Amino acid sequence: MTPIYKDPQHPVNARVADLLARMTPEEKFAQMHAYWLVLSADGQHRERTDMSDEFSGVSEQTSLGERLMLGVGQITRPLGTHIVDAKTGVRAANRLQKMLMEETRLGIPALFHEECLVGLLCKDATLFPSSLNYASTWEPELVRRAAQQIGEEARTTGCKQGLAPVLDVSRDVRWGRTEETFGEDPWLVGVMACAYVDGLQGEKRDVLATLKHYVGHSFSEGARNHAPVHLGFRELNDTFLLPFEMAVKLANAGSVMPAYHDIDNQPGHSDAFLLTTLLRERWGFDGIVVADYGGVSLLHQHHGVSEDAAHSAALAFNAGLDVELPKDDCARHLAQALERGLLDMAKIDEIVARLLTEKFRLGLFEHPYTDESAISLQSPATRQVAREVATRSITLLENRNILPLAGKPRVAVVGPTADDPLALLSGYSFPVHLIISDMVDNTAQVTTPLAALRSYLGEDNVRYAKGCHIIKERLAGAPVFPGDSSGKPMQSSPVSHDTSLINEAVYAAQESDVVIACVGDLAGLFQSGTVGEGSDTDSLHLPGVQQQLLEALVATGKPVIVVMTGGRPYNLQGLESKVAAFMLAWAPGQEGGWAIADVLTGRAEPQGRLVVSVPKSAGAMPFYYNHKLKSGGTPFAFHFGALYPFGYGLGWTTFDYGTPTLLSENVDIHGDVTLSVTVKNSGERSGSEVVQVYARDNIASMVRPLQELKAFQRVALAPGESATLTFTIPIDMLNFTSYQGQRIVEPGEFELQVGRSSADIQGRVTVNVSGETRVLPENWRMMSWCDVK
Template identity: 80%
Template sequence: MTEIYKDPQRPVNERVADLLARMTPEEKFAQMHAYWLILSPEGDHRERSDLSDDFAGVSEQTDLATRLQRGVGQITRPLGTHIVEAREGVRAANRLQRTLVEETRLGIPAMFHEECLVGLLCKDATLFPSSLNYGSTWDPELVERAAAAIGAEARATGCHQGLAPVLDVSRDVRWGRTEETFGEDPWLVGVMATRYVQGLQGKSRDLLATLKHYVGHSFSEGARNHAPVHLGFCELNDTFLLPFEMAVKLAHAGSVMPAYHDIDNQPGHSDAFLLTDVLRNQWGFDGIIVADYGGVSLLHQHHGVSHDGAESAALAFNAGLDIELPKDDCARHLAEAVARGLISMEKIDEIVARVLTQKFRLGLFERPYADENAVALQSEEARAIAREVATRSLTLLENRGALPLAASQTVAVIGPTADDPLALLSGYSFPVHLIISDMLEQTTQVTTPLQALREQLGEENVRYAKGCHIIEKRMAGAPVFPGDSGNKPMQSSPVSLDQSLIPQAVAQAQQSDIVLAFVGDLAGLFQSGTVGEGSDTDSLALPGVQQSLLEALVETGKPVVVVMTGGRPYHLGGLESRVAALLMAWAPGQEGGHAIADVLTGKAEPQGRLVVSAPKSAGAMPYYYNHKLKSGGTPFAFHFGARYPFGYGLSWTQFDYSPLTLAEEEVAINKGVINVSVTVTNRGERAGSEVLQLYVRDNVASMVRPVQELKAFQRVRLEAGASARLTFSLPVDMLNFTRRDGKRIVEPGEFELRVGASSADIRATKTVTVTGETRVLGQQWQMLSHCEVSF
C-alpha cells in the first residue's frame, strides 16, 4: 500500500500530516536548514569552506554522508557557488537529489535556490541590467518579461527558489546596495516588485520568488551595511512595508527573507511582530521565510541578544523563520534548544509542515530531477529582453546639442569603464558576485561600449584611451560572507590614485571632434569594489582620479559627452554645466554596450527616467523626493536637494501639457475613485516618448505627510505634433497613511493632484475633495491606479 504522502492524488495537507507523523526529530530539524556544498556528478560532494565557519563559531560535525541520511530542507546555490558548466552542475545536483530521494528512509527531496536578481547566478546565464535599470524603464510589463526570462533559465537548471527581488526603498545613495533597489518611491518599488514576482514565479508558481530584505534595510544608520535602522512603525509601514505588502497580496510571493539589521533594537531575524503578526496574520502570507545568509548566527555573534547558536535558532524559529540559510550554523543545535526548553516540538512541527507544504505544492516528490539535456541559457529572446531593458533605461540628464552624434564626427572614447565588461555589471551578477581572480574570463558574452561604438561608427573613426583606473587589479579572496565584519578587513582602499594615463587620454581627445567620457564605479562585494553589498561610501565624488580625468578632458575645449555607469549617481564636481551631454546608464548588463551605442548615435531614444534623486552632495544625504517639508532644515540648507530629481529625464523632443480636468471635484471616501485627465502634445520635430507622473499632496492631515507622493504614471509615445489624452483613475484607498495605532486610514479633506514630467517639473495641478468620515482600510484594499490613453 502506497504511503499517503507519496500519493499525488491526495490533498497536500493530508500528505504533509502523514509525512510529518513518520519523521524523527532529527529528520524534522534537517528540513529547517540548508547545506552549502560543492556538488559532484559522481557524488563526491564536499562542504564549501569559507570565512563563515570561523565567523559563526562552527564546530566539527559528523561526516556529510551521514547527515544527508536525515534529509535537508534546501541546497544553497548548486550552480552559483563556483564555476561549473550548467549541464554538469545540473547533473551534480541530480546526483545529490537522487541520494536524498532514493537512498534515505523517507525520500524527501531538497529545494535548490539560486540568486537571480539580475539574471540567474550561474555560468553562461544571461546577464541582465540592474534593478535601477529595471526601475528606470518605468515599464512594469517589461520588468515582468525580464523576470520571466530569468525564471525560464532558473527552471531549466533545476532551481526551485530565486532569492529576488529586492524591495528595499532607496533613501541614501551612499548605501552600497542602492544598485539592487527599484528606486526611492515605495509605491513604484511595489509596482515593479509585484510584476517581477509575477514574471519570475509564472502563472503556475512553480518557482518561488523571495522578497528581501524584510524590512527597512536601506535606511541604515549612515547608509552603512547592516547598521541599525531608526524608524517608528508609521513610517516603516508607509514607506518600507508597503512594497512587501503589495507583492504578498497582489503577486502571492512564495518566500520572504528578513534583513540583517535591527529596528529600534529588535533584530529582523527574531522579530515576531514583523515576521508573524504582520506578514502572516495581517497580510495572509502563506509561503516560507528563509534567513539571509548567516542572519541567525548574527543574533549572538553581532547583535548580542542570545548566548549561543541554540538560543539564536530558538529566537529566529519562534519568531517565524522556517529555514536557516546558507547552511546549519545554528539549526544544528535545535535538539539542544528543545532539550533546554527554548523551543517546542509543536513549533518545530508547525515550521516543518510549512516547508513540506511548499515541496509538495512545487511537485518535488513527483518531479525531483531536472533534465540536464534541457538546459537553455542565453536564448535569443532573453538577450533581446536584456537589451531592451538596458536601452529603455538609459537616462539623458544633460544635452547641449551634442547628441545624437553626427555621422561625420571622429570620436575619442575615453575612460576606465569604456572597455571593462565588469563595469556594466552589478554586484549580484555571476562574474562579480563570486569575487574570483579570473572574472574577465566569465564575461565573454558582454559587449562593452567601445566594442559597440567601433562596430557602429567604424574603427577608423574611434580613438581609445583608458585615461585612468578605478581599481588596477581586481583581487580574489576578499571577504565573501555577509557576517564577516572584522576578521579579515580590507587593509586599504583598492581604488587607484594613478594619474599617469591622463596625458595620453588628453592627446587622443585633442585629435578628435568629440569626446565620449565613460566614468562610474565597479561593483564588488564587501569593499572589493566601489559599490555593491558592503561597499558603501562617504562621498558622491567619482571614485579615484576620474574627476581629474574629466577636468582635463573638458579643458581641451572639445565637447565632452559623459556616460556614467554604476550603482549610484555621482556628481561631476561642477562640470555638469560644462559638459556637452550627460547620460546615466546604471549597470546595463551584457547588452549594455549595444544599448549605449544605440542611444548615443540616435538609433534609439533615451527613454529612462530617474528613480533615485541625484543629490547635490553627500551632505544632502539622506535625500529623497518624497521627504517632509522640514527635511531641508529651517531655512532650507544650501546643500539640500537634487540636481536631477526623481522622475527626471530628457528626450530627443519636448512635450506640452494641458490643464487638468476632474470628472468630479468631490469624491466619496468609501470606495471612491478619482478620475483626472490631461492632454500631452509632442511639440518637437521628431517622435518621442514621455512618462507622465501623477503626484498627490495631502494638504492637511492628522499626521505629518510627505510634500508629495507618486500615485500613478504612464508612458506615451507620440509622433511629432501628435497629442494624446490620458485619464488617470486613482482609488481613494491609495490616499491612505498609517495612524499611530498601526491602522491604514484614509481621511477626508483636500488633496492636490499634480501631473508633471518629474517630481520637480509639475506642469498642471488640480484640487479634489474627499468627503465622508475617516475610514480604516481592511486587509484587502485597492493598491493600484490605472490610466487610459486615447489618441
C-alpha cells in the same frame, strides 16, 4: 501499499500530515536548513568553506554523508557557488537528489535555490541589467518580461527558488546596495516588485520569488551595511513595508527573507511581529521565510540577543523563520534548544509542515530531477529582453545639441569603464560575484561601449584611451560582516589614485571631433569594488581620479559626452553645466554596450527616467524627493536638494501639457479620483513621455511628505500628435498609518500634481474627499490605472 505522502492523488494537506507523522525529530530538523555544497557529478560532494566560518561559531559535525541521510531542506546555490557549466552542474545536482530520493529513509527531495536578481547566478546565464535599470524604464510590463526570462533560465537548470527581488526603498545613495533597489518611491518599488514576482514565478508559482530584505535595510545609520535602523512603525509601514505588502497581496510572492539589521533594537531575524503577526496573520502570506545568509548566527555573534547558536535558532524559528540559509550553523543545535525548553515540537511541526507543503505544491516529489538536455541559457529571446531593458533605461540628464551623434564623427572613447566588461555588471552578476571567492569567469558575452561604437562608427573613427583606473587589480575585499575584523589589520581602499594615464586620454581627445567619456563604478561585494553589498561610500564624487580625468577632457575644448555606469548617481562637481551631454546607463548588463551605442547614435531614444534623485552633495544625505517640509533644515541649505530630481529624464523631443481636469472635484472617501490631461508632442521627432501624477495631503493628523507618486503612464507620440490620459486613483491610495498603527484615509483636501518629473509639475488640481475617516481593510486597493486615447 503506497504511503499517502507518495501518492499525488491525495490532497497536499493529507500528504503533509502523513509524512510528518513518519518523521523523526532529526529528520524534521534537517528540513529546516540548507547545506552549501560544491556538488560533483561523481557524488563526491563537499561543503563550501569560507571566511564566514570563523565567526559563525560552527562546530565539528559527523560526516556530510551521514548527515545527508537525514535529508535536507534546501541546497544553496548549486550552480552559483563555483565555476561549472550548467549541464555538469545540473548532473551533479541530480546525483545528489537521486541519493536523497532513493537512499534516505523517507525520500524527501531537496529544494535548490539560486540568486537571480540580475539574471540567474550561473556560468553562461544571461547577464541582465540592474534593478535600477528595471525601474528606470517605468515599464512594469517590460520588468515582468525580464523576470519571466530569468525564471525560464532558472527552471531549466532546476532552480526552484530565486533570491530576488530586492524591495528595499532607497533613502541614501551612499549605501552600496542602492544598485539592487527599484528606487526611492515606495509605491513605484511595489509596482515593479509585483511585476518582477509575477514574471519570475509564473502562473503556477513553480519558482518562488523571495522578497528581501525585510524590512528597512536601506535606511541604516550612515548608509552602512548592516547598521542599525531607527524607525517608528508608522514610517516603517508607510515607506518600507508598503512594497512587501503589495508583492504579498497582489503578486502572491512565495518567500520572504528578513534583513541583517535591527530596528529600534530588535533584530529582523527574531522579530515575531514582522515575521508572523504582520506577514502571515494580517497579510495572509502562505509561503516560506528563509534566513539571509548567516543571519541567524548574527543574533548571538553580533546582536548579542542570545547566548549561543541553540538560543539563536530558537529565537529565529519561534519568530517565524522556516529555513536557515546558507547552512546549518544554528539549526544543527535544534535538539539542544528543545532540551532546554527554548522551543517545542509543536513549533517544529508547524514549520516543517509549511516546508513540506511547498515541496509538494512545487511538484518536487513527482519531478525531483532536471532534464540536462533542456537547459536553455542565452536564448535570442532572452538576450533581446535584456537589451531592451538596458536601452529603455538609459537616462539622459544633459544634452547641449550634441546628441544624437550625426554621421560618423571622429570619436575619442575614453575612461576606465569604456572597455571593461565588469563595469557594465552588478554585484550579483555571476562574474562579479566570483571576485570575493578569488575566481574569475569569462565575460565574452558582454559587449562594451567601445566595441559597440567601433562596430557602428568604424574602427578608423574611434580612438581609445583608458584615461585612468578605478581599481587596478580586482581582489576579494573586506570581511563579509561588519565587526568581524577586530584585532586584524584594517582594510585599505583598493581604489586607484594613479593619474599617469590622463595625458594619453587628453591627446586622444585633441585628435578627435567629440569625446565620449565613460566613467562610474565597478561593482564588487565587500569593498572588492566601489558599489555593491558592503561597498558603501562616504562621498558622491566619482571614485578615484575620474573627476580629474573629466576636468582635463573638458579643458581641451572638445565636446565631452559623459556616459556614467554603475550602481549609484555621482555628481560631476560643477561639470554638469560644461559637458556637451550627460547620461546615466546604470549597470546595463551584457547588452549594455549596444544599448549605450544605440542611444548615442540615435538608433534608440533615451527613455529612462530617474528613480533615485541625483543629490547635490553627500551632505544632503539621506535625500529622497518624497521628503517632509522640514527635511531641508535651514531656510536656505546650500547642500540640500537634487541636481536632477526623481522622475527626470530628457528625450529627443518635447511635450506640451494641457490643463489637468477632474471628473469631479468632490469624491466620496470610498471612491476614486479620476483625472485627465492632454499631452502633445511639440517637437520634430517621435518620442515618448512618462506622465507622472503626485499627491499631497494638505492637512492631515500626521506629518505627510510634500508629494508622493500615485500614478504614471508612458505615452509614445509622433510629432504634432496628442493623447488624452485619464488616470483613476482609488482613494485608498491616499492612506497613511495612524497613531494607532492602522492604515487610514482621512477626509479633506488633496492636491494632485501632474508633471514630467517630481520637480517639473505642469498642472495642479484639488480634490475634496468627503466622509468619515476610514480604517482600510486588509485587501485595500493599491493600484491606480490609466486609459490613453
